[in-house]
Amino acid sequence: MDNNTKKPGQNQASDNDSLLRDVTESDYKYGFVTDIDTDIIPVGLSEDVVRLISEKKGEPQWLLDFRLKAYRHWLTMTPPEWGHLNMPEIDFQAISYYAAPVAKEGPKSLDEVDPELLKTFDKLGIPLQEQKQLTGMAVDAVMDSVSVKTTHREALAEKGIIFCSISEAVKDFPDLVKKYLGSVVSYKDNFYAALNSAVFSDGSFVYIPKGVRCPMELSTYFRINAAGTGQFERTLIVADDDSYVSYLEGCTAPMRDENQLHAAIVEIVVEDRAEVKYSTVQNWYAGDKDGRGGIYNLVTKRGLCRGDYSKLSWTQVETGSAITWKYPSCVLQGRGSSGEFYSVAVTRNRQQADTGTKMIHLGPDTRSTIVSKGISAGYSENSYRGLVKVTPAAEGARNHTQCDSLLLGSNCGAHTFPYIDVMNPTAVVEHEATTSKISEDQIFYCNQRGIPTEEAIGLIVNGYAKEVMNKLPMEFAVEAQRLLQLTLEGSVG
Amino acid sequence: MQNALYQYIELYNANRPVVEARSSEPLNRLRTAALEALETAGRLPAKGDEGFEKTSINDMFAPDFGVNISGVNIPADIASSFRCGVPNLSTLMGVVVNDRFTPTSTLLKNLPAGVTMCSLSEAAGKHPGIVGKWYGSVANLDSPGTALNTLLAQEGVFIHVARGIRLEKALQLVSILSAPSPLAAFRRILLVAEEGAQVSVLKCDHTQEGSKQCLSSEVVEIVALNGSKVEWYDIEESNADTSRYCQVYVAQHEGAQVNLCGSTLTNGTTRNEYSLDINGDNTLSHLSGMAIGSGSQHIDNSSDLRHKASRGHSNQVFKYVLDDNATGAFEGSIEVCHGARFVEAYQSNRNILASSNARMHTKPQLLIYNDDVKCSHGATTGQLDSKALFYMQTRGIPLQQARRMLMQAFMADVINTIELEPLRDRLRHMIERRFDGCQSGCRECK
Numbered sequence: 001m002d003n004n005t006k007k008p009g010q011n012q013a014s015d016n017d018s019l020l021r022d023v024t025e026s027d028y029k030y031g032f033v034t035d036i037d038t039d040i041i042p043v044g045l046s047e048d049v050v051r052l053i054s055e056k057k058g059e060p061q062w063l064l065d066f067r068l069k070a071y072r073h074w075l076t077m078t079p080p081e082w083g084h085l086n087m088p089e090i091d092f093q094a095i096s097y098y099a100a101p102v103a104k105e106g107p108k109s110l111d112e113v114d115p116e117l118l119k120t121f122d123k124l125g126i127p128l129q130e131q132k133q134l135t136g137m138a139v140d141a142v143m144d145s146v147s148v149k150t151t152h153r154e155a156l157a158e159k160g161i162i163f164c165s166i167s168e169a170v171k172d173f174p175d176l177v178k179k180y181l182g183s184v185v186s187y188k189d190n191f192y193a194a195l196n197s198a199v200f201s202d203g204s205f206v207y208i209p210k211g212v213r214c215p216m217e218l219s220t221y222f223r224i225n226a227a228g229t230g231q232f233e234r235t236l237i238v239a240d241d242d243s244y245v246s247y248l249e250g251c252t253a254p255m256r257d258e259n260q261l262h263a264a265i266v267e268i269v270v271e272d273r274a275e276v277k278y279s280t281v282q283n284w285y286a287g288d289k290d291g292r293g294g295i296y297n298l299v300t301k302r303g304l305c306r307g308d309y310s311k312l313s314w315t316q317v318e319t320g321s322a323i324t325w326k327y328p329s330c331v332l333q334g335r336g337s338s339g340e341f342y343s344v345a346v347t348r349n350r351q352q353a354d355t356g357t358k359m360i361h362l363g364p365d366t367r368s369t370i371v372s373k374g375i376s377a378g379y380s381e382n383s384y385r386g387l388v389k390v391t392p393a394a395e396g397a398r399n400h401t402q403c404d405s406l407l408l409g410s411n412c413g414a415h416t417f418p419y420i421d422v423m424n425p426t427a428v429v430e431h432e433a434t435t436s437k438i439s440e441d442q443i444f445y446c447n448q449r450g451i452p453t454e455e456a457i458g459l460i461v462n463g464y465a466k467e468v469m470n471k472l473p474m475e476f477a478v479e480a481q482r483l484l485q486l487t488l489e490g491s492v493g
Numbered sequence: 494m495q496n497a498l499y500q501y502i503e504l505y506n507a508n509r510p511v512v513e514a515r516s517s518e519p520l521n522r523l524r525t526a527a528l529e530a531l532e533t534a535g536r537l538p539a540k541g542d543e544g545f546e547k548t549s550i551n552d553m554f555a556p557d558f559g560v561n562i563s564g565v566n567i568p569a570d571i572a573s574s575f576r577c578g579v580p581n582l583s584t585l586m587g588v589v590v591n592d593r594f595t596p597t598s599t600l601l602k603n604l605p606a607g608v609t610m611c612s613l614s615e616a617a618g619k620h621p622g623i624v625g626k627w628y629g630s631v632a633n634l635d636s637p638g639t640a641l642n643t644l645l646a647q648e649g650v651f652i653h654v655a656r657g658i659r660l661e662k663a664l665q666l667v668s669i670l671s672a673p674s675p676l677a678a679f680r681r682i683l684l685v686a687e688e689g690a691q692v693s694v695l696k697c698d699h700t701q702e703g704s705k706q707c708l709s710s711e712v713v714e715i716v717a718l719n720g721s722k723v724e725w726y727d728i729e730e731s732n733a734d735t736s737r738y739c740q741v742y743v744a745q746h747e748g749a750q751v752n753l754c755g756s757t758l759t760n761g762t763t764r765n766e767y768s769l770d771i772n773g774d775n776t777l778s779h780l781s782g783m784a785i786g787s788g789s790q791h792i793d794n795s796s797d798l799r800h801k802a803s804r805g806h807s808n809q810v811f812k813y814v815l816d817d818n819a820t821g822a823f824e825g826s827i828e829v830c831h832g833a834r835f836v837e838a839y840q841s842n843r844n845i846l847a848s849s850n851a852r853m854h855t856k857p858q859l860l861i862y863n864d865d866v867k868c869s870h871g872a873t874t875g876q877l878d879s880k881a882l883f884y885m886q887t888r889g890i891p892l893q894q895a896r897r898m899l900m901q902a903f904m905a906d907v908i909n910t911i912e913l914e915p916l917r918d919r920l921r922h923m924i925e926r927r928f929d930g931c932q933s934g935c936r937e938c939k
Contacts, residue, residue: 082543084860392849407864410831416859419546420872425846428875431857437864 040099040229045092047071050198053098057167057201062178070187070197077191083325083354084383084415088259090296095261097199099229152216162207163218166234169205176207180238184267184304184331192263192325193300196232200265203233208243208274217473219248222264230261237267239274241307246277246473259287259322264299272307272334277315279472280328281480284320289378291350294322301328302358305337305366313340314357315471317480322351327385329358332366332394339368342468346484347380347412356386356403356417361394361427372403373465376412383415390427397427405435406464408457497555498537498641502528505644508562515564516647517617519628520681527643530634537637547822547854548764548793550638553736558677558708560645567591569671569701582915584665584695585610591671591678592648603662607655608692610664613681616651623653627685631714631742633768639740642679642712649681654690654721663724663913666696670735672707680711686721686749693724693913700731707734713741717749719773724912727755728920729763733788736762747773747802754910756920757784757792758927767796771805778807783907785927786819786851793822796840800833809840810906815851826858829866836863840870845877845903847896877903897928 041052050071054064079090156163162173169177187197204220222233239245249266262284270276278301287294297320303312314328330339341357359368368388376382382405390397405414416433438460446456462469465484469477505512505528513521540549561567569590585603587596587610594612604610609620617624634640654660670678686692700707717723729737737760745751757763767780784792798807813821827838844853857870877899885895904924911917 405859405861407861407866410864412864413860413862415861416857416870418857418872420853420855420874422844422846422853422874425849425851425876427846429873430875431855431872432869433857433859433871434869435859435861436867 040096043094043096045095045097045199049097053199053201056098057170059167059170060174063170066182066187067198070194071199073188074191074194074198077194079191084381084385084417085323085325085352085354086381087296087323087352090261092195095230097230097232098201155216156214159212159215160209161212161214162205164205166200166203166205166236169236173205173207176238177205177236180236180267180269182267184269184302185265185300190300192298193265196234196263196265196300200232200234203235203264205235206237206245206247208239208245210240211242213243214245217246217248219250221250230263232262233264235264235266237276237278238269239271239276239310241272241274243271243274244276247279248473249278249280250283250479259294259296261296262298262321264301266299266301266328268303268312270303270305270307270310270312270337273309274307275311275313276303277313277473278303278328280314280316280318281483282316282318282320282324283483286320286349286351287322289349291322291379294351295320297321297324297326299326301326302331303329303339304331304333305339306333307337308334308363309336310334311338311340313342313471315342315468316344317468317472317483318343318345318353318355319483321353324351324353324355326355327358329360330368331360331362332368333362335363336365336367337363338366340471341368341370341372342471343372344375344465344468344480344484345372345382345384346375346377347382348377349380350378351380353381354383354385356384358387359389359399360387361390361397361399364393364395365397366394367398368400370399370401370403371467372401373468374403374405374414375408375461375465376405376414377408379411381413381415383417384433385417385419387419387421388429388431389421390424390429392423394424395426397424397429399427399429401431403431403433404464405433406461407435407437495551495555496536497551498531498535498637500557501554501560501641501645502531504560504562512562512645512647515562517614519617519621519624520613520646520649522625523629523634523643527634527640530640531637531644534637534640537641544795544824546824546856547820548762548791550738550764553708553738553762553764554641554677554710556675556706556708558675558706560677560679561591562645562647564593564647567671567673569669582663582913582919584663586665586667587650589650589666589668589680591669591676592646592680594648594650605658605660607658608660609651609653611651613649613651613683616653620651620653623685624651624683627714627716628683629714631716631744631770632712632740633742636740636766638710638738638766639712639742642681642710642740646679646681646712649683652682652684652692652694654686654692656687657689658687659691660693663693663695663916666694668696668698668709669701670699670704670707670709670731671701672704675706677708677710680709682711682713684714684723684725685716686718686723688718689720690718691722693726695726695913695916696728698727698729698731698737700735704732704734708736709738711737711739713739715741715743715751717743717745717751719746720748721746722750724752725754726911726913726916727753728923729755729757729760731760733761733790735760738764740766741768743767743769745769745771745773745776745778748775749773750777752779752910752912753781754779754907755782755794756907757782757786757790758923760790760792762791764793765795767794767798769796769798769807771798771800771802771807774802774804776802776805776807778805779809779910780807781810781907781910783811783904784813784815784821785924786813786821787816788819789817790819791821792819794825795823796825797828798826798838799828799830800836800838801830803832803834803836805833805836805838807836807838810910811842812904812907813844813853814847814900814903815844815853816847818848818850820852820854822854823872824856824858825870826860827868827870828860829863829868831862833863834865836866836868838866838868842870842872843903844872844874845900846874847876897925900928901925
């Protein structure tokens, strides 16, 4: 902080310093490690490892073929370098590609689940207990790439909804998985998608049948626990005609000095008039204040609005990860389909985020909305990167993009890289972006009304992020708001 | 993909003495560094490279162009075709045919003391200190296009305004490409405005009728020293066989004001790059551009504005109207560096697609490394307001005319950044004629 520019109130500068220290030193409360038996395969990646993973999971031949195709393709690819990120080279041979809590023959009821594991999820505040039925949320808990327990399955099954881990789905509903797996994110899509397709170990599978409105929020909780591993989960959501589902995703990891890789794929297929709402609160361990450790979150998320008048909405609150590289996208194929993207990305310390969305308008009368709010503090770098593409057939397409950046402190960076491609004259595409710090007038006004600076900043930031927070389901909104407050506690513009 | 770069490197390696003999010392001095930069780069940017999404520089340079390194006199019909006058604006005019500069007699007679506009080689003889100090000081050899230009440019234009001189008349440069056979011209301009100097330059680009396929590679260096003011207006009216790769580099020092405005009315393939380094405090920068595309015109503008000092104010406006199969691209970036405080930087890009085959790609970017800033950018792509069209029709204005009126009004933001009133009027008239479907052409001036 440059002191000579602070004229009003010299003591404010020292206040600011202590507040800034607070924010850089506030704790990561999910940083514990669970002491549990874990089955980890040796580090390194080769065709044998891919075969071993497939064998361990008892997969059918077609899935092994899929993995091997992906692996062979991955070998021909190089990591993408266009991100505004300073990412050390990842040694893919130094990672173990499979880690699973040792389970005895898949738990039939909660009593059989390892108590250590239950404790972990209790600490995380994830309702695995059946008695918490009243919270009205079905949870699939994934630890180190293996699904531990899925709750509420029976209640959902009554409605014909399938919600289970993807490895179970491969066994029980092979036709569905075979039909949709890789249909939205091909294994050739990008470097990390190819890697995931080769080594993914588990994830969630959701199928909502025609005309069904899913009665509760579906939720997956991801947890990286074992050291020296990467997490490669894969989520597949299919919403058939006229159905609706709201899906939540949360993630945490222990505090470690090493960087861990998380390369996931989320695929969503939305049929005629169906609606999917996908919300993420991403709170992977972000590394310490000097940027040691933390998760590399390199994720491919994409939804295909295949049906007419289908709708897909992404909402994300990003506070964690040392490096975030993700672009939840909508391919708007059906007539009148619409895509939404709401994002709050907070970076502090040495975090780096290059995140945004892609809206690809293929069908006529398609609409998309993008609202992105970036907040950067400390020495972090926060970039929005988005693509809006209107192809020649997308008659009457409409897009509005709003991306704002808020800077807290003079050592951070906030960047915007929108790509806009329009090939149809009837399209209306708008993009707006602003960058500024918290206005001193606003803080002064709050101070004047007796609100201390710290609280004032909380108020202003919350107001700034509200547009996105409002889109989160209730339970999540509370958690996200708390998270935001915790992350920004004491930060000053 | 054919690598277009090596034909030029080979040409240079084979004819180095000729290139140097017909040039001057300050230009020759940089050729070795340029060659090294090119060999490191290995190729020219191609479509899909970051920043070159829609325009391949490699393809622009790929045809088997001749380069007039031995300085053969290529005639151009200047007197009858390109009078290029602006009514009510008497300018001091010079003519550039391909890369050779010729002053007009009025220029020689009327150029006030303290103002120089001459060829680079003449300047190298008369003002070796100034040319040697500034030539190549702003242009960035890391850009392969600039390195290639530096390697092969033999001649150019030198404009110098001495300390405190305020030039009332505008300077005008008529640039003509004349290519009896396929030809690439490597052009170079160096403009230095000393402390407190003021100058406005109007430059118009044309292609001689009957020319074969041709390419102009142009590097413009503008040095605006403390408290100076530079206006730079560039109008391109060439033809479908012309490619233009124009890179404008500006170094802006304390208290300097710079106003750049580029208009592309007719062309083949054009890529304009503007790179502004704002090195001093309290500056004002305007950068604007317009493009009117029809047929299969391709227009790509790219701006890169770096605020390295405090209290800079910058404003960018780029507008495109694209019809038929025309394609447009815009990439603009504002970078606010560490320690650059109280910067206000705005950027806007608005585009109208008037036909189903027209394409627009836009990528406005912000890179902010400081919190004491106000920055924004906006981009829109769409069509004319149907309500406005309907309203005008209810008042008895035919649809075609209503469309033209709205398009002209759309361009007003860009035209209004021009500070020379007669030039504004002239440009308005040219745009009107352009939307009427006829190439206004300088030959219809006066």
